[in-house]
Amino acid sequence: MTISTRAERIVILTGAGLSAESGLGTFRDKDGLWTRYDLNEVATPEGFARNPVLVHEFYNARRANMLAASPNAAHHALADLQQFAPARVTLVTQNIDDLLERAGAREVIHMHGELTRALCAACGHRWDAPEAMQPADPCPACGAKATRPDIVWFGEFPYHMERIEAALANADLFVAIGTSGNVYPAAGFVQEAAFAGARTLELNLEASANAGLFDETRLGPASRIVPDWVAEMRS
Numbered sequence: 001m002t003i004s005t006r007a008e009r010i011v012i013l014t015g016a017g018l019s020a021e022s023g024l025g026t027f028r029d030k031d032g033l034w035t036r037y038d039l040n041e042v043a044t045p046e047g048f049a050r051n052p053v054l055v056h057e058f059y060n061a062r063r064a065n066m067l068a069a070s071p072n073a074a075h076h077a078l079a080d081l082q083q084f085a086p087a088r089v090t091l092v093t094q095n096i097d098d099l100l101e102r103a104g105a106r107e108v109i110h111m112h113g114e115l116t117r118a119l120c121a122a123c124g125h126r127w128d129a130p131e132a133m134q135p136a137d138p139c140p141a142c143g144a145k146a147t148r149p150d151i152v153w154f155g156e157f158p159y160h161m162e163r164i165e166a167a168l169a170n171a172d173l174f175v176a177i178g179t180s181g182n183v184y185p186a187a188g189f190v191q192e193a194a195f196a197g198a199r200t201l202e203l204n205l206e207a208s209a210n211a212g213l214f215d216e217t218r219l220g221p222a223s224r225i226v227p228d229w230v231a232e233m234r235s
């Protein structure tokens, strides 16, 4: 079903597929990150406690990839939509890269944290992450050698959930872009938005695990179908 995308309060959820064409890996596609690394070793608090050096090496490599990457046409289209559309656009991302910000998007809600930030596991202080981090890096606030990436690991609570829930409860259009619908709470946002009366649209390379929950699904690479959709919204 093709839905009208006239909307005043749009909530957009993005996943790794948004940054795939910028060269950053996805997780569950063929040769995705979780097919090459054991997420229990590099994306859980227990893995960090066992081997903080390995975890920092994993995120240092992803930070280097991010710094070498550029936003693609989909990132730029979403930044343009936010800037020029009459609608209020809330950008929620599961991604930890800063490509939306580098494309000009503002107030991006990073529910799984950000590679550009560091967190002190001792006092909770946050600061801008250096390009490469080591466990012995002292916290600028308390001096403890308990530096970790400011990333939400499996088993931890996603960030900014109150802000996200409020936006979903008030949305009249929810769009999920480049996410497989495998990880909650993000995978449940489409149902929360629909319950609040929003129309729901999925933009993905392939149908996601929860494709059946959307009013409409459009398939193709984000760098093509996201700019096409944004052009429609701005026409």
Ligand code: APR
Pocket: 014, 015, 016, 017, 018, 020, 021, 026, 027, 028, 029, 032, 094, 095, 112, 177, 178, 179, 180, 181, 182, 183, 203, 204, 205, 206, 207, 208, 220, 221, 222, 223
């Ligand atoms: N254009 C659009 N979508 C794409 C493209 C592309 N070029 N390439 C891949 N995709 C889609 C895939 O079809 C898939 O639906 O991106 C999605 C990638 O799925 P995942 O690898 O599971 O990534 P994501 O949904 O973001 O994972 C969610 O899981 O591991 C955790 O914290 C991690 O934030 C991540 C979360």
